[in-house]
Structure formats: structure tokens, C-alpha cells
Amino acid sequence: MMNQDGYLSAVLGPAMHDLAAAGFGALDDLAMYAEGGLPARVVDVIPDVAVSRGVEITGDDRVGAELDRLKVLPALADAWRWARLTGGGAIVVIAKDGRALRDPLNLESLDRLEELKVFTLDDVSATEKRYSDPNEANFGMPEVYRVRTQTPGAVAAEFFVHESRLIEVPGDPLPAKLNRKGIPWAGRPAVTRAFRAIRRYGEGLHWALRLLEKKQQAVHKMKGLAEAIETQLEHVVRKRVEMVDAVRNALNGVAVDSEDDYQILSSDMGGVKDTLAEFQIAVAAETGIPVPQIFGRSASGLNATGDGDLEGFYNTVAMGREVKINPALERLVSLIRAQRGLATAGDGQGEAWSITWPALKPATAKEGAEVRKTLAEAQAREMDALSGAVDNGLSQDQAFRYMKQEGLYGLIPDADGQSAKSYAAAT
Template identity: 85%
Template sequence: MNEDGYLSAVLGSAMLDAGAAGLSGLDDLAMYAEGGLPARVVDMIPDTAVSRGVEITGDDRVRGELDRLKALPALADAWRWARLTGGGAIVIVAKDGRSLREPLDLEGLVQLLELKVFTLDDVSATEKRYSDPNEANYGMPELYRVRTQAAGVPSAEFLVHESRLIEVPGDPLPAKLNRKGIPWAGRPAVTRAFRAIRRYGEGLRWSLRLLEKKQQAVHKMKGLAEAIEAQLEDVVRKRVEMVDAVRNALNGVAVDSEDDYQVLSTDMSGVKDALAEFQVAVASESGYPVTSLFGRSAAGLNATGDGDLEGFYNTVAMGREVKINPALERVVSLIRAQRGLERQGKGQGEAWSISWPALKPATAKETAEVRKVNAEAEAREMDALSAAVDNGLSPEQAFAYMKENGRYGLIPNPSGQSAKSYAAET
């Protein structure tokens, strides 16, 4: 039997394209560029981390500068590239009278102009490294080579001094596996998640094929083999297509008395459960709850999904402390070291700190309960402080204690490093 003739006669243009690759033929960057589930896995943690802003307590001058520089979007972008490629870098473009390849001049820092974000793939370390074994930066790169890429513009490279680069590291990686020579280079956080997404995509593709072929028509024709041998494939194909064209739920199918025509229904049981397990695998590899990643409702009796959200928020908060806070501290210290803000602060090292709002906004009832508990705790503390004064603690000592802890509107005495010295150290 001529196999090609059989395929042409019976399957024709309806033959499935078995070579369709789907997501399996794309690399990680291409998958991310297509958006959808791969982009959601990369973006959801960084975007959630900065979604409610940040407060710099102790220095109200910084907030406007963070907005001007678009610092939070830059930090989120650097973190997302760290999750995708193993590291992100923010290059500081500053007005300090020096070029990018020279150390940042904190004494001459007039203004920060821009924060430009690059992926680890765009950054490489040069051979110029710190060589003093007595310093903490011994062996660290002093200069980095950064490659720029833009649509319609040829790629170009420039050198940047490490004092003008703020890194957001990837996930931990053993030093012997770090082949880029960059100390803060790590592993991508989504490699295994993307593999699970590819498997999930394959599952969706095959389930769609099963659905397309859920009702399979079987047409038994007398003399089919002889017709194919006689190269009458077109006649056979026309006969099959005529039957398929008239078949629907409202009419019957007429065939020759010696022919037979049946419609076989494929069992679809188990497909839904298999796809659900693929979703669980994607969520497990990416560190997200299934309810958040796929928009599914929590399952089970009295299930609210609060536990899933709490676990997700804990993951975001932990990553924010490790990935964003060190970079944000560096940005804030440089903002405060600018000539204009330094003069406003008279060069003092005011105490300041980074304060992130809660990822889950509290309800009015929860806020009232927290205020009640705090008020009761402060009342007990004041009773204890009054008792201490009655038993020998001087009023001056009690006042100093309340001021040191910022109670009742008292402002603690300024302490700490100057903005320039802190920026230099960080």
C-alpha cells in the first residue's frame, strides 16, 4: 500500500501539525518577551514589593527625589532582571564633574541625573580589580563594561566605575559556578519555573488536541485499498469530505449499504486533574500560591485563601529585605549627599530609616484593634515609668528615656554619620 497516498486520501489538509513546538522551542528571554504566564512569574514579586511605595522616616527631603529619579520602578526592574538573568545593575548618572569610568566624587556631587537599569547579560567585569589585601574590596572589580542596546541603534559599550553601579544580585550560586567573574552574579530564580511552564503548555496543547478529536468519525469504505492503489485518492478524499460536510447534530449521514460510518467519543476524564497538577508544579517551582498565579479560588471547606496570600506576602517581604533594601539604602544615601540636600541638612548625620507599608492593607476594624492594643501597652509603660520615678528615677532620666524613644512627639537627638560618609561606605 502506498502510505503517502493513504495519508493524502484520508487525512488531507486536516492532518495535525505534529511539529508545532509551542513554548518548548523558546528560550527563557523569548518566553518572557511574549508575556503571559512566564512574565507573570518574573514580575509579580518585584511589582508587588514596590506597589505601595516606601517611606523614608527621619528625612522628608528624600521622597521628592525618589519620585524624580523614578527610583522604585528602577529597583523593581533591576530585581526582575535579577530573577530572569541572575543579576541586575543600576548605573548612576550623576553631575559631579567626572566621567563614568572615574570614582563618584561625593564632595562634588551636585545632583543625581538618572538611574539606568541593565541586566546581568549586559554587564561584564574588566581585569582591573582592587589589589589591596587589607581592604574589604580586595579582588572586587573596579571597572565594569556595560553594553547598551536600543531599537535602531547599534550596540555600544562603555566603562563604569563600581562606585557608580548599584547591583541587585541574583539568587545564591556557589562561587565555582560563577563564570562571569562578577561577585554579585547569581542564578536566575525562574529557570525551573520556566521548565514547568513549558510542560504545562504542552499539557494544554495536547488537551486541546484531545478536545478537537473528542468525537472521531470512522468511515469504513468497501474497496478503499483498491481505490488508493489505483491512484484515486482525490475521489476517496471527496467522498470523505462530503460526509464530513453534512454531518452535524441535526441530521443523519447517508452511506452505501456496504459502507459503515461511526462516531467514536474519546474519554476526557483525568485531563482536568492532570492540568491542575501541572499548575501546582508551576506554582511550586515559582514560589507562588496557585490561587494568585492562576487566579483560582481557594479550594476546600471554609477556604478563604488568606493563608496562601500571607505566605506570598512573606516571600515578597523577605526578598525585599535582601534584594531591594541594600540598593535603596545606597540610592537614599547618595540623594542625601547631593549638594543641595546636604546644605539643607547642614551636613548633619540625621537618623533615618527605610519603612515599607504593609503589603496587605489593614481594614478599619484591624486598624482600630491595633490602636487599642498600642494604647493599652503605652498606658502600662507610663504606669511603670511613673512607678520608677516614685522609686528613685529622676524626672530628667524619665524625660531622656521618652525622648530617646520618640514618645509623645519628642524628637530624638540627631546621631549617626554624615550623608557623604555613609554614601562612601555603602
């Protein structure tokens, strides 16, 4: 009976150890993200695109400089990416208000917002201190959170922060009975199933590469091979195989003994490309991001432009932005406006303000002209109707108040009487 170990040693030699060491190592989600590449792109692309074109705070032009100073948009993008990766993100507001972090934020003495620090859901846990008044909307909600800092090369530390100083970006919806952390805004990661699909795609690439390596397989029929192995002459066999391979690589030809035989067998690669394409579609299906945006591929097919995929992707980004980061941004803007320097500024800035995000897809010159034309025609019809209403008994004062309320012709709506501090407290 032939010695199997001797056969492997004779034919493979040192390559046997390399083959044993090869394999597809299973990494957890955080490790996959840390390596970058496709897993990181799946997590990052939606938050990064969401804030890529900036934001405008309509009605108060003082806020823009503060957004830049505090790096609000990068903080929101980071909090959203950690929410996608771990199930939640948190922004801790470092404020100069005369109180400690574990105390409620003092809006009356809010002098300045100093910094925004972003943490993942894994860094945050709820303490046992919760709101206990059943008549309040926050009944049972955590009042103080424990936050752990994990700086590389430093000893892990923790601090306590009051919920009024923490702005959450929730994960995807999760039934309350499955919430193990006791944090009401904790959700499920958005990319868990996507990472499984990415692992399958990675395995597909791995085996496709192995198949490509073996596409042309050399078969060397050697007289006396079994006898040489039985007499422990593996090194002689190995030397003979290496000589044949070396000659083939150098001269693209092989010389063998008349009683030996040497053949090259070519494997069929058909279907591999289609299989990998299906793996890519599976990744796109699990992430909700079209294949061109994930893999950088152009749309294929007759008359394919990819505009439909891009439009769907932008709709996904806009919907997530509205749900995930708009509430956090509204809270931050209200805190910025409640700062002592802005809240007492006597420059006539009204209390009416709104968040305006630019279109994710910039309009072409032609599209912009068509939009302006449509708006102008609609405004002309509205003014004709308003003029007719004045002719039929509507007073000019009433017409003016309507135009001001709608913000027509550059008129600024009246403030609703709510101060920046009271609005910040309400949000």
C-alpha cells in the same frame, strides 16, 4: 500492499500539511519572558507587589520627592525582575559630580543625581581592574565594570562605569566556584526550574486541546477503499469523505451507501483536569508563588478562603524585598541625601532616618482599631513603669532622654553625628 502516502493523502488531504507543521516550539527563557503571559507573570509578580504600595523614608521628608523624580521604585523593581530572570540586575547612577563614569563618585562635589539606568547581568561584565589592597574589605573586587547597551534598531555600544556608581541587585545564592562571570554579586536566576515546569504545563495544555479536538472521532468504513487507493483514485476518496463531513456539519446527520458504515467514537476525557491541576501545582512549587496568585484561581474546597496562601506569598515578597532591594534602596537614599541641595539645607532635618515599607496587605478598619488599642495599652504600661522608675530615683532628664531616644510622643531622636556624605561613602 497499500500505499501509505496515498492513504494519508486520500483521508487527510490538506490537513496533513497542517499536522506536520504543528508542534511545541522550545523557546529559551528570555524569549518566553518576552512573549508575556505566564512566564512574565512568574518573573514580575514578586517585584511589582513589593513596591506596589510605595515606601516612606522616616526622619527626612525631603527624600520622597527625589524618589519620585528619579523613579527609584520602578528602577528597583526592574533590577529585581532582571535578577530573577538572568541572575542579577544593576542600576547605574548618572550623577552630576564633575567626573566621568569610569571615575569614583565624588561625594564632595555631588550636585545632582540625574538619572537611574537599569541593566541585566547579561549586560554587565567585570574588567581586570580590581582593588588590590589586601587590608581592605573590597580586596579582589571589581573596581570598574563594562556595560553594554543594546537598544533595538541601534548599534550595540559599551561604556565603563566605576563600582561606586553601580548599585547591584543580586541574583539567588550561587557557590563561588560556579560563578563564571567573576562578578561577586552574580547569582543564579530564580525562574530557571520554574520555566521548565511552565513548558511542561504548556505541553499539557497542548495535548489536552488535541485530545479535546479528537474527543469525537468519526470512523468511515468505505467499501472498495483499498482498491481505489491502489488505482490512484485518492481524489475520489477524499471528495467522498469531505461530502460526508460537510453533510454532517450542516444537517447533523449522515447518509451513506448501504454497504458503507459511519460511526462517531467518543474519547474519555477523565483525568485530564486533575493532571493539568498537578502541572499548576508543580509551577507553584518551583516558583514559591501560590497557584491562586499565578493562575488567578479562587481557593477551592470547603471553607477555603486562600488567606493562608496569600499570607505565605506576602511573607515571600517581604523577605525578598528585605534581602534584594532594601540594601540598594538604602544606598540610593544615602546618595539622594548627599546631594548638594539636600546636604546643605538648613531646615533642621536630623541625620537619623529609616526605610519604612507599608504592609503588603492593607489592614481593615477593625484590624487598624485593634492595633491602635494594643499600642495605646502597651504605651500606657510603659509610661506607668517609667513613672515608677522616676519615683524610685530616675531623674526626669533621664526619663526625657529615654522617651526621645524611643521616639515617643512625637519626639525626634538625636542625630548620631554622621553626615549624609559620610554615610553615603560608607554604604
